[in-house]
Amino acid sequence: xxxxxxxxxxxxxxxxxxxxxxxxGVVRFLHKTPRAxxxxxxxxxxxxxxxxxIEGDRYLQETGFYSHKPEEGRQVTLFEMETLExxxxxxxxxxxxxxxxxxxxxxxxxxxxxxxxxFRLGEIIVExxxxxxxxxxxxxxxxxxxxxxxxxRSGLNCKIIAGGTLRVGDxxxxx
Amino acid sequence: MAKPIKTVSTVVSxxxxxxxxxxxxxxxxxxxxxxxxxKPGAHIDVHLSPGLVRTYSLCNExxxxxxxxxxVKRERDGRGGSAFLHDRVREGxxxxxxxxxxxxxLNLTAMNVFVAGGIGVTPFISAVRHLERRGRTNYTLxxxxxxxxxxxxxxxxxxxxxxxxxxxxxxxxxxVIAEIVKECADSGFAACCGPEAMLQAFExxxxxxxxxxxxxxxxxxxxxxxxxDVPPYELVLVASKKQGTVLPEVGLLGTLEAMGVxxxxxxxxxxxxxxxxxxxxxxxxxxxxxLSPAERQSELIVCVGDCAGPxxxxxx
Numbered sequence: 190x191x192x193x194x195x196x197x198x199x200x201x202x203x204x205x206x207x208x209x210x211x212x213x214g215v216v217r218f219l220h221k222t223p224r225a226x227x228x229x230x231x232x233x234x235x236x237x238x239x240x241x242x243i244e245g246d247r248y249l250q251e252t253g254f255y256s257h258k259p260e261e262g263r264q265v266t267l268f269e270m271e272t273l274e275x276x277x278x279x280x281x282x283x284x285x286x287x288x289x290x291x292x293x294x295x296x297x298x299x300x301x302x303x304x305x306x307x308f309r310l311g312e313i314i315v316e317x318x319x320x321x322x323x324x325x326x327x328x329x330x331x332x333x334x335x336x337x338x339x340x341x342r343s344g345l346n347c348k349i350i351a352g353g354t355l356r357v358g359d360x361x362x363x364x
Numbered sequence: 365m366a367k368p369i370k371t372v373s374t375v376v377s378x379x380x381x382x383x384x385x386x387x388x389x390x391x392x393x394x395x396x397x398x399x400x401x402x403k404p405g406a407h408i409d410v411h412l413s414p415g416l417v418r419t420y421s422l423c424n425e426x427x428x429x430x431x432x433x434x435x436v437k438r439e440r441d442g443r444g445g446s447a448f449l450h451d452r453v454r455e456g457x458x459x460x461x462x463x464x465x466x467x468x469x470l471n472l473t474a475m476n477v478f479v480a481g482g483i484g485v486t487p488f489i490s491a492v493r494h495l496e497r498r499g500r501t502n503y504t505l506x507x508x509x510x511x512x513x514x515x516x517x518x519x520x521x522x523x524x525x526x527x528x529x530x531x532x533x534x535x536x537x538x539x540v541i542a543e544i545v546k547e548c549a550d551s552g553f554a555a556c557c558g559p560e561a562m563l564q565a566f567e568x569x570x571x572x573x574x575x576x577x578x579x580x581x582x583x584x585x586x587x588x589x590x591x592x593d594v595p596p597y598e599l600v601l602v603a604s605k606k607q608g609t610v611l612p613e614v615g616l617l618g619t620l621e622a623m624g625v626x627x628x629x630x631x632x633x634x635x636x637x638x639x640x641x642x643x644x645x646x647x648x649x650x651x652x653x654x655l656s657p658a659e660r661q662s663e664l665i666v667c668v669g670d671c672a673g674p675x676x677x678x679x680x
Contacts, residue, residue, distance in 0.1 A: 225373075
């Protein structure tokens, strides 16, 4: 019997499903904050705990703005670098990676196409549950009119299937 | 289930007696995390107890982002906020505060003239510290107080450098505000915070100035998210047997919250549908981007909704 390692299995999956491997991205920024309203702080790495959330983040500690509406599929949230560029280009809004209030800022990852799919963030496996919706809460905190421009590109909510340490620079790829 | 979190959680790390019936309170995050950012001279609502919310200017500058510093003078004839802070609040207490709002629109290149009366100096302490931190000296603060000033330690270098003019009104005449603002009559910026008579004198002195060159510091209500532009109407909730009046400045959602109705609001902007509610009588005004025309016949997204008639009846 031959036991294949994860990378080998991924390679086989890639051969069988060229569509699923048509993208590969990278983790550019990682952020968390311990309580609602407090600024997000940048970290070189975050500890993701399967089935629970991010160590030290407000939603694991039930101290987030939406903690009174617990949601299994919001254990980690992602956001596209490309959206930050689009806001600057199309709306003249400078939104910084620490301001969108999602945990993981990625580049080269088509987040809106991943709902219902599992994919890898470095060594971690997540399952995308739904698109994030923008909220007035962010406008209130930032004082920037980002609600409308973020409709349909406000990030992705995910459940953590296999946890571990996520680092800036990690590769994001289909499973 | 956790309760909705509506304020920034802070801890009173230090209380100092400043004399002249004034205390300084230092508020920090329990883990010394950065606090929500603010502009020079911004203010916060301090939630002291249910129904007791008071607004105070921040004395520290935006770069000093791990604490909120407020100075509170006991108001003998006040409504209870300053007395609560002076008599009941202790170091180590947890206090919820709002996100900071407002601020003084400083002119970074031309002259800034600040006119303060008594404890009204607090937003200018913040502004002076902000300018000094940036190495800017393009300002003068005129500060009158009855007796010695209470916060000089926060702007000591500026005082020693002669950029702050102090007037003890127990022993000297008050400055003439019309003369003070002449310093930047042709260009620059002037701002005032103090007792009513001082504000009136200032307003009169800068009456002909353009709005962007003058500022009267007053505590403004929070920016409204969804401004209601309809006349007041009656609100009836059939399930909970409650009724009230929706005023334009409060709005439908604000009225529901004031009535103690727990509406599951999420986005607050009419796109997520979390606060979808059945309506019985209206007609309602729909401003959402969620409901179909058919759904609007019986449902309303209350976070952005209103009523086109005199009465709105909801199934809440």
